[in-house]
Every structure is written in C-alpha cells, then in structure tokens.
Amino acid sequence: MTRMLLLLQRSDAQEASLRQLMDAQQTKGSGSYHTWLTPELFGKQYGPADTDVQAVTDWLTRQGFQVARVAAGRTVIEFSETWGRCATHFTPRFISMW
Numbered sequence: 001m002t003r004m005l006l007l008l009q010r011s012d013a014q015e016a017s018l019r020q021l022m023d024a025q026q027t028k029g030s031g032s033y034h035t036w037l038t039p040e041l042f043g044k045q046y047g048p049a050d051t052d053v054q055a056v057t058d059w060l061t062r063q064g065f066q067v068a069r070v071a072a073g074r075t076v077i078e079f080s081e082t083w084g085r086c087a088t089h090f091t092p093r094f095i096s097m098w
Contacts, residue, residue, distance in 0.1 A: 005078055007058070008056065014045075047074030065085070066079060
C-alpha cells in the first residue's frame, strides 16, 4: 500500500479572498493584523464545500481506495492503495520525496 495525498484546489474567488486576508494579516492597523485562523476555520472559509469533500471521498472509496483522513484545512485528502490502482484511476503526476 502506498500513502497518497490528494490536493483539492480552491475556487478563484476563495483564492482571491485568501490573498486579501493574508495581506491584511501582515498590515499594521488592519483588523486582521496578526489574527490567525485555526485549521478548522481556515477549511470552512477557504476549503471546498462539505458536499464536494464528501463526493471526492465517496468516489475514492467506490474505486477501492482506503481514505485515511481529510485534513482540518479541507484541501488535502489522505488515502492509500497500490501504485497500479492509482495509475489506473489518475493521470499520475507523482512526486517522490525519497
């Protein structure tokens, strides 16, 4: 079994809003200056909708993958399966860290 991480992309609107927040967090005098979000709040504001996360995890499960967890920030889903099954279902763009 191989541990895999599936990265979910934010919408353009979410990305723009996140960039505004990050700028405000670094701007003295801003109401958001040095105000940080918990991973859960970050996921609710800047991650995919619950229904989208559920659709992806359901699809992975139906394809025989074992879903381990969804990160608190909701943009990463950890799952596992053999390399062969992954290559069958994805156009692989694997990056090996080892």
